[in-house]
């Protein structure tokens with residue numbers, strides 16, 4: 146029994162170690178595409194369900210007004226007392242985020258990079274040809 150427990154524990158340690166060792170790095174283009182998909186898919190129908198509709202904050206304005214840290218903090222933890230709930234857990238549920246083995250910080254960075262690009266008028270991005278192979282190789 147002890148032996149089995151050690152074995153299971155050992156395997157978990159190996160899995161934890163290798164998941165950080167195999168963290169996938171994304172190119173800026175891949176990042177923008179992933180960020181766009183996160184924006185479109187978070188919380189089921191995407192951030193735009195609220196944010197593309199007035200009077201909710203226009204995030205292309207918010208991104209100029211708030212520091213990066215403040216912005217990411219709201220996405221991560223929400224604004225208590227409003228319908229802006231913590232989005233990070235919902236972002237981590239998106240199929241593409243899982244299949245690309247993104248960490249939470251990678252997902253939040255990609256989303257931020259995408260919204261920054263939109264604010265600069267460079268929002269529509271094509272899927273980079275390199276992305277599928279990367280997703281395949283990340284192991285899920």
Ligand code: HEC
Nearest residue numbers: 187188191192195201202207216219220224227228229232
């Ligand atoms: C259910 C509606 C809804 C969804 C979905 C939603 N938000 Fe929000 N969000 C709000 C509302 C309402 C506020 C304003 C809260 C307040 O009164 O301060 C807000 C505020 C914010 C702010 C602060 C804006 C500012 O100018 O102070 C950021 C950043 C933000 N949301 C990002 C996001 C992102 C990114 C997503 C998707 C991952 C998202 N939100 C999804 C409703 C939503």
